[in-house]
Amino acid sequence: MNVSFYIARxxxxxxxxxxxxxxxxxxxxxxxxxxxTGFKHTIRDKVIGFSSDIVVTNYMTLHTLDQSNPINxxxxxxxxxxxxxxVERVQRYSQKQGVLKTNDDFLGVMFKGVGEDYDxxxxxxxxxxxxxxxLSMYKSTQQLLISKxxxxxxxxxxxxKVFVYFLSDDEVRARPFxxxxxxxxxxxxxxxxxxxxDLYTISRLNGWKIDEENTQVTGCELQxxxxxSLNVVAERVAKKFDNIQDSQMHNLASCTVYDMxxxxxxxxxxxxxxxxxxxILMVCVAGFTIVSGLLIIILERTSTIGLLKxxxxxxxxxxxxxxxxxxxxxxxxxxxxxxxxxxxxxxQEKFGIVKLDPTAYYVSExxxxxxxxxxxxxxxVTLIITIAVLVIPSFFIGTVRxxxxxxxx
Numbered sequence: 001m002n003v004s005f006y007i008a009r010x011x012x013x014x015x016x017x018x019x020x021x022x023x024x025x026x027x028x029x030x031x032x033x034x035x036x037t038g039f040k041h042t043i044r045d046k047v048i049g050f051s052s053d054i055v056v057t058n059y060m061t062l063h064t065l066d067q068s069n070p071i072n073x074x075x076x077x078x079x080x081x082x083x084x085x086x087v088e089r090v091q092r093y094s095q096k097q098g099v100l101k102t103n104d105d106f107l108g109v110m111f112k113g114v115g116e117d118y119d120x121x122x123x124x125x126x127x128x129x130x131x132x133x134x135l136s137m138y139k140s141t142q143q144l145l146i147s148k149x150x151x152x153x154x155x156x157x158x159x160x161k162v163f164v165y166f167l168s169d170d171e172v173r174a175r176p177f178x179x180x181x182x183x184x185x186x187x188x189x190x191x192x193x194x195x196x197x198d199l200y201t202i203s204r205l206n207g208w209k210i211d212e213e214n215t216q217v218t219g220c221e222l223q224x225x226x227x228x229s230l231n232v233v234a235e236r237v238a239k240k241f242d243n244i245q246d247s248q249m250h251n252l253a254s255c256t257v258y259d260m261x262x263x264x265x266x267x268x269x270x271x272x273x274x275x276x277x278x279x280i281l282m283v284c285v286a287g288f289t290i291v292s293g294l295l296i297i298i299l300e301r302t303s304t305i306g307l308l309k310x311x312x313x314x315x316x317x318x319x320x321x322x323x324x325x326x327x328x329x330x331x332x333x334x335x336x337x338x339x340x341x342x343x344x345x346x347x348q349e350k351f352g353i354v355k356l357d358p359t360a361y362y363v364s365e366x367x368x369x370x371x372x373x374x375x376x377x378x379x380x381v382t383l384i385i386t387i388a389v390l391v392i393p394s395f396f397i398g399t400v401r402x403x404x405x406x407x408x409x
Contacts, residue, residue, distance in 0.1 A: 018289045018290050018292065018293025019336070021285055021288075021289025021293075022290060022330055022333025022337060023333040023334070023336040023337035024282075024285070025282040025285050025289075025337065026282075026286070026341060026378070027337045028278065028341070029378050030337070030338065030345065031344055032278045033275060033378065034368045034370060034375075035345075035348075035367070035368055036271050037369045038366075038368045039361075040271060042367040043187070046122075047257055047260075047264055047265075048122075049126075049185070051257055051260050052257065053257055054222040054230070054255070055219050055254065056081060056252055057220070057254075057255075058070060059243075059250075060251070062254075062255055069250070070094075070208045070250065071218075071220075071246050073092045073215045073216075073219070073246075074215050074247055077220070077247070081220060081237070081241070084222075084237055084240060085233070086225055086229055086232065087222050087223070087225070088223045088225045089119060089222070091117045091118045091119060091221050092115055092137070092217045092220055092221075093218055093219060093220075094112070094113040094199055094208070095113070096113075096166060096205050096206055097166075097167075098164045098166045099164065100154060100156075100195075101163050101165055102154050102155070102156070104155070105155075109150065109193050111195050111197055111202055112197075113196075113198055113200070113203060115137030115199040115200075116136065118199075119223065120135070123183055126183045128148060129157075129158050130180050131181050132145065132181055135199070136198045137198075137200060137210065139198070140198060141197070141198045142175070143180045143197060144164075144180065145179075146181075146183075146195050147182065147183055147185075147192070147194065148182050148191065149188065149191045151182050158179055158180065158181060158182060160178075160179050161177070161179075162176070162179060163175070164176075169207065175205070186359075186364055187362045188359065203217055214248075230256060230257075231256070237254045238254050241253075279378075286382060286386060287385060287389045290330055290386050290389065293329060323391075326390050327387065327390070334383065348368045
């Protein structure tokens with residue numbers, strides 16, 4: 001039997017502050033990581049929901065932001081893109097700027113036309129009124145999905161008709177649309193400007209051909225199988241399609257969601273720095289509290305240390321004994337820290353107790369994502385670091401003299 005472990009089991013040290021420090025450190029780390037991870041992925045999903053992972057479009061559109069340059073996204077091009085390893089879905093889209101006009105006001109917005117192949121999961125999950133418009137590639141449905149921001153500014157409701165004005169070839173064209181649905185993502189950058197309708201209408205308003213033989217659109221949006229491998233898939237797509245011409249001699253080019261929204265992702269990357277600062281501070285707090293706790297235990301047990309030495313116990317044996325004692329405190333603190341941290345995260349995930357200002361944070365409640373692998377790694381790293389720092393106070397045991405402690409008794 002391990003003598004140090006046996007003696008440690010029969011000690012009953014009182015170190016509530018040390019245990020509390022470890023518990024709070026673990027709880028804060030878990031909450032911080034889960035909230036920041038949830039926030040980053042929520043914002044990332046919103047950006048991707050509006051613009052997809054990778055876009056293949058006209059070279060001039062990509063580099064001059066001129067939406068009047070189409071590509072011919074015929075079935076052959078779509079099949080070639082789908083054959084690229086890592087690409088899960090391909091969907092066509094067209095864009096055109098226009099003006100929503102009511103009797104009292106008007107608003108300039110961007111219209112995005114999509115067809116039946118468009119993944120509406122993101123929009124449907126953020127739909128707050130009405131229903132999704134019918135999306136068609138070869139027929140005009142005259143149905144429109146607008147944001148709540150637009151509906152509030154123009155006092156529009158589901159079921160109402162609104163006229164939209166487009167500038168095409170130096171000519172203003174008016175088109176009536178029926179509002180079938182209203183969405184809200186709380187991401188003002190897109191909610192303020194983005195409307196959705198059928199692909200056919202927007203391509204025709206751009207003066208492009210769209211039929212069984214010609215499918216002229218602004219571009220193709222690609223969804224990847226695994227977002228973590230986005231850069232790898234993007235390199236394959238770029239190598240295969242960049243500077244290549246489609247069937248109508250349009251030069252193709254590609255870009256990722258990082259290229260389309262660099263400021264947003266740079267801002268999200270800054271959050272990682274905040275998390276690292278919190279993790280380092282909390283590990284330091286846990287380390288200092290457990291070191292202090294072990295020193296207090298050693299000072300309280302100097303007579304016991306002297307007695308063990310008088311009975312022939314070596315310094316190494318006594319050090320191991322007190323390390324086992326401290327390890328027990330650390331483990332108990334970590335267990336309580338996990339219960340508190342995971343419990344708070346699960347409550348927030350289910351009930352959304354903590355509310356946020358969507359105009360500032362782009363979400364109405366603090367998002368939480370439970371990443372069990374990261375939580376496990378946090379516990380392992382914290383345990384290793386705290387065990388390592390226990391070596392420092394345990395060397396104080398070597399300074400204890402049995403004769404002095406016994407005289408004190």
